[in-house]
Amino acid sequence: GAGVSQSPSNKVTEKGKDVELRCDPISGHTALYWYRQSLGQGLEFLIYFQGNSAPDKSGLPSDRFSAERTGGSVSTLTIQRTQQEDSAVYLCASRSSGRAGEQFFGPGTRLTVL
């Protein structure tokens, strides 16, 4: 079946603008994660959604970052007032409830803040 998809694949924006990144998880997967991959920091956890539970936002680096998951499926990561240090590849992953720990990753969105 289809894997995790993300859009856009590339996004170039100017400092101070807001951006929205989209993730479509594998159908039926109840858990959804956002990670950030940057040269300096490697792969970092950002936020986790599981069903209707309150999300785990413990990895979000600042209050400029937020995410939502509508209808238990599609998720949007929003970065407000982007800064150059936000430049990174943003990865989404999903996991089914019956496969503890095995996460399936999307291709990522490469964000460049000028």
Next chain:
Amino acid sequence: GNSVTQMEGPVTLSEEAFLTINCTYTATGYPSLFWYVQYPGEGLQLLLKATKADDKGSNKGFEATYRKETTSFHLEKGSVQVSDSAVYFCALNSGGSNYKLTFGKGTLLTVNP
């Protein structure tokens, strides 16, 4: 907190050479351990995993054994191919309520013909 340390790259090998990429970890509880691979231009893919001590994960000729006594999960392959050129990430989750992954920094492997 949890952490993963893997050998710094880049690693350059000739085809058919033996590969080892070292990975050690610090974690609370009993983590599951993973190796993910990122081929050029592609997303992260799970390569192999082990969920308890002494388990051996294997896939595509790669192997790694969960060593609790040395807190290690080293990746090995007996004979690498050019197509194995990629970035390899060691990772763990310690379960809990979210199974979030903690990754190492990644190791770039280049295999030359």
